[in-house]
Amino acid sequence: MTAPARTRDSAELIRAEEPVLAHNYHPLPVVVARAEGTWVEDVEGRRYLDMLAGYSALNFGHRHPALIDAAHRQLDRLTLTSRAFHNDRLAEFAERLAELTGLDMVLPMNTGAEAVESGIKVARKWAYDVKGVPADRATIVVAAENFHGRTTTIVSFSTDETARAGFGPFTPGFRIVPYDDLAALEAAVDETTAAVLIEPIQGEAGVLIPSDGYLAGVRELTRRKGCLFIADEIQSGLGRTGRTLAVEHEDVVPDVLLLGKALGGGIVPVSAVVARREVLGVLRPGEHGSTFGGNPLAAAVGTAVVELLETGEYQRRAAELGIVLRGALEGLVGKGIVGFRARGLWAGVDIDPAIGTGREISERLMREGVLVKDTHGSTIRLAPPLTITTEELRSAVGALGVVLGQA
Known part of the structure; x- marks a missing residue:
């Protein structure tokens, strides 16, 4: 009788990729195993709020x-x-x-x-x-x-x-x-x-x-x-x-x-x-x-x-929640954010370079249970699923405030 395959943890899976995958990406060190709506879960069962949505490929969330x-x-x-x-x-x-x-x-x-x-x-x-x-x-x-x-x-x-x-x-x-x-x-x-x-x-x-x-x-x-x-x-x-x-x-x-x-x-x-x-x-x-x-x-x-x-529902949600996102980000300007640009549920956020690079801020947010992606320099992008709730959106920006305050 064949023994069941042992489940590898996140660190093992990341190490296993190194010799067999082309190194054309530099992903955050999180290994996603399951997802539903605006949330993803890693191999160990830790949950993260997805604020990237696959670069807008997941506008309707995971597994709509x-x-x-x-x-x-x-x-x-x-x-x-x-x-x-x-x-x-x-x-x-x-x-x-x-x-x-x-x-x-x-x-x-x-x-x-x-x-x-x-x-x-x-x-x-x-x-x-x-x-x-x-x-x-x-x-x-x-x-x-x-x-x-x-x-x-x-x-x-x-x-x-x-x-x-x-x-x-x-x-x-x-x-x-x-x-x-x-x-x-x-x-x-x-x-x-x-x-x-x-x-x-x-x-x-x-x-x-x-x-x-x-x-x-x-x-x-x-x-x-x-x-x-x-x-x-x-x-x-x-x-x-x-x-x-x-x-x-x-x-x-x-x-x-x-x-x-x-x-x-x-x-x-x-x-x-x-x-x-x-x-x-x-x-x-x-x-x-x-x-x-x-x-x-x-x-x-x-x-x-x-x-x-x-139906127009998702366009309306993006417009209405975009106002919430903009207001929450405005509260962090001068407190680690030097500026941002936003339209609907999409924002480019410029972090004070003295606090960290975009990659460093993304890694810190990951430890707070929020997934984002950096772009050039100290800029991060926020693009959550259009199904996100007001509470989840405020929570994500709140986590950013915590990360910025830790510097």
């Missing part, structure tokens, strides 16, 4: 009942066909996602980086077929400090040397301008420009929110110059900022919308390029694809996500 039910029901029927065949879940997913976003057509993919890569390809194809840009001359204008993913093409237009160093040669065809600078953007756009690719809020850079009127200015400029406006809402979209999309804060409708993360409900990777018909209509069979893109399981979960957003 409606999403789990949709996945279970689909698992019992059909998981994958590939796009070599039609499946009975894809049409509804595309119809409802297009309706939710106010656009016409959907190109389903899997990861956020795939959505960005697909958006770039579509923009270039549109530039050649519709705008009349000479072959291989199309350019795309992007913003400095951007984060759109980590594929070779995407890091080609990153300004983060950690993401770039050692991965060249880089893909040409991109022009980088300062974020939130309409004059610089206008100077960079010319007759070869296929698109302007912008994050409505720069998450990785520290939740940088542009000046009022910037997004509307990008929309007006791209329309006037005859190029596409691509909004990367992979982190900012689907309820995070208190609206379905962050561009809605300025009543802007882009030509192309990139979605991911929360679209998969924290269950499966789902992403999408959503665009005007005349843009996505440039694709023809064989020109682009993905084996798993638009698979029945992903479509079923994605449809359930759209159903949750159609």
Whole structure:
């Protein structure tokens, strides 16, 4: 009779990863084994409040009942066909996602980086077929400090040397301008420009929110110059900022919308390029694809996500609780926080460097039972599930106050 396998503790599991996993991440030393709602539990049974929500992939919390039910029901029927065949879940997913976003057509993919890569390809194809840009001359204008993913093409237009160093040669065809600078953007756009690719809020850079009127200015400029406006809402979209999309804060409708993360409900990777018909209509069979893109399981979960957003409940929660978050953070300014930026349930918090780096503050918060993620320098990001309660939110910021007071 085989003896049951011995359960390894957190320290053993972390050590076991070292020789067999590529070291492309530096996670906090917590080993999550279970999760429900806004809480996760480690191997030893310690509970932590999740204030990161998988970089917005878990906007609806861990194991949301409606999403789990949709996945279970689909698992019992059909998981994958590939796009070599039609499946009975894809049409509804595309119809409802297009309706939710106010656009016409959907190109389903899997990861956020795939959505960005697909958006770039579509923009270039549109530039050649519709705008009349000479072959291989199309350019795309992007913003400095951007984060759109980590594929070779995407890091080609990153300004983060950690993401770039050692991965060249880089893909040409991109022009980088300062974020939130309409004059610089206008100077960079010319007759070869296929698109302007912008994050409505720069998450990785520290939740940088542009000046009022910037997004509307990008929309007006791209329309006037005859190029596409691509909004990367992979982190900012689907309820995070208190609206379905962050561009809605300025009543802007882009030509192309990139979605991911929360679209998969924290269950499966789902992403999408959503665009005007005349843009996505440039694709023809064989020109682009993905084996798993638009698979029945992903479509079923994605449809359930759209159903949750159609109620407006989660957008309202993010807006209302965002006021609570902002008020709680304001109480810590000058008491360890030197500043912060927040929209909805999303905040970049700048810690006094004398108190600690972002990583050090994250580790201290972990010991207080709160999980966050640092970004550059002494900045941490707060992005809890939209299902968090007022009490849980106040508790998390209270823990931050305790950590700052310990310095």
